[in-house]
Amino acid sequence: MFLQLLKHHWLKGVRSPGFHKNLLVNIFVGLVALYFIALFIVIGFFLPEILEEIAPEIDPAHVFNGTLLFIAMVILFARFLFQPLSTIHIQSYQHFPIKRGKLINYLLVKPLLNPINYLSLCFAIPFAVSGMAPTFGAGGAFRFAWITVFLVWFNTLFASFLKRKLGVNIVVILTFIVLLAGLGALEYFKIFSLFTLSAQLFNLLIGSPFGWIAVLVFSSIAYFLNRWFFARNYYPESFEKTAKKENIDKQSFSFMERFGNIGDLLSLQMKLILRHKRTKGALYMTLFFLFYGLIFYPFEVYRKPGYLMFTAIFITAIGMIMFGQWIINWNGTHFDFLMTKKISTRTYIRMNYFFLLSLSVVSFILTTPYFFFGREIVIYHLVAILYNIGINTHVYLFGATYSAKRLELAQGSAMNMQGVGYKNFIVIIPLLVVPMLLIGIFSLFSATNIALTVLAIIGLLGIVFTKQLLEVTEKQFLKRKYLLCENFRMKE
């Protein structure tokens, strides 16, 4: 039965109109996934060396175990926010003599079979070999890998339980943030050390031959919490309710059918870039500016926090700087099409968000060779990408609603300034100047690390509140829509 349901789910995905046709999107997603797999494997192998450099007096395996509990909590939070609840179209199966328990079981176990959830093994297995084996022996390394799998199970199941029970709302999100920040503060002020607790716990679990059973027990508890929830709340209406709510989310945030229209719109955007002189010119400029870091990074003179932050954000956000502000203008010539055909405002805004997000991720990936200039650069780039994704994408998207001039894309080159106004430069302030000033000022008091942490946290908060920020932009867009329509109709 389970396999049958799974097969139906698979067929539904493969046969959805979005699947085959979104080749471009699928290839892109595939490449990004490959990149991360490779990255995880490399990090897994070299993490012991890095940890040894950071904390030479402690065994790298112990350092890692010390942070593991915190990492698991952060991942739980991320899963709680972003992991879609698995659903089943109950009506199609209700009239068959299938036991409820089987359907519930299917819902719970399905996500555990999703390969994406095991991405962390790409890190855990190399690390087990290079980091765990020297301390705990081959058996320990083996147990570590299994414990990782059980932790994934626990996190996946427990996150969906929390999501089903509490729902994603501001109060829960804030509770999570306060909890995580609180643990960090307790550690910092040496009141309570989660690190020590975590290190002792996992040293024990990995070290003893049957420690993994304890983790498995926790996963089972998470599983039974879900069963308990369904036992109390399972009647068709409530089932439908979650399913319905999910469908709205799916329109935008999930793969396959969730990517449906957004994927189509994204490939339209790609065609737009490649078929117009001006946008193609901007694309070449973007690639050219990626080398901008070479002017600063190799020279000791420019190794000052302010400069580094400026350069890091500039090159990791270059795609957005070149394209971001005009994402709505570009659609000027076919704006009436987009506004009258069956494309909801939400889908349109999210498509633009995904476009900016992809630009940030691609720029970040293309700039990874700069990591050879040292650990400092790695940290600056990581902070920059968090800030870009959390804040800059939204600033640009919001700002784009103010660019209401019709652009003549077919003519002119990248340096064509037609349709560029002072507003296009105001956006640069939150984008580049704020982080640069923040870092610059803090570095005067030799507190650069605090400024970096603050920027990273601001970025993370932006990511956590993505949905809310997008809703703000949606409202703004609806306010500006008529003006945009009108201006885009006026030819120069």
Add this chain to the structure above:
Amino acid sequence: MIQATNLTKVYGGITVLDIPHISIANGESFGLVGNNGAGKTTFFRLILDLIAASSGEVLIEGEKVVRRDEWKSKVGSFLDEGFLIDFLTPDEYFNFTGKIYGRSEGDMAAFLKSMQGLFNDEIMGKGKLIRDLSKGNQKKVGIAAALLPDPQVLILDEPFTALDPTSQIRLKRMLNELQAARNMTMLISSHDLNHVTEVCSRIVVLDKGVVVRDIETNEDTLKELESYFAV
């Protein structure tokens, strides 16, 4: 199907449209005529939520259109080249529009077949971008895309201008057939009194934004309109 109440549009102190009340029934073919600047396109843009009304509102099936998305799945429309995506080929454009409305490949094939007469073998598979097509062919592409989702309401602004005589006659026939077979509600504006009286069962004349005639089409309608405009 469509109701407008107290609908006005004012541009810089000048009222370009003022419709106290108008109601278009389900399955009605509604013809809109009037000289340039009479407010025909403005009326259509208000229905499609492309401009903000100065007062009043438009309802489609009892739901407001302002800043909503629901009506978009019921209405097919083509007003001008802003409804085209000029950097695509017609094939890509129909394909894209089909995806937005979730059409299957079978639906698309059937749809393109039904358009063969109108296209006259000049549109599909030519590898030309829409921006390089003639005005007439661009118009055909736009009209076809409006019909693609098999809408309950069809809104076309001057569909006959720029078309060659054969295409005009074919389009007329197609609209009449759609009306009879699907009971589609149609809103069509035109400068050509002949065509519009042949397609529409109700003709509304706009002058400076005000409805001056609202007639059920009969044998005398064409004469009546001709005498009205012959000033």
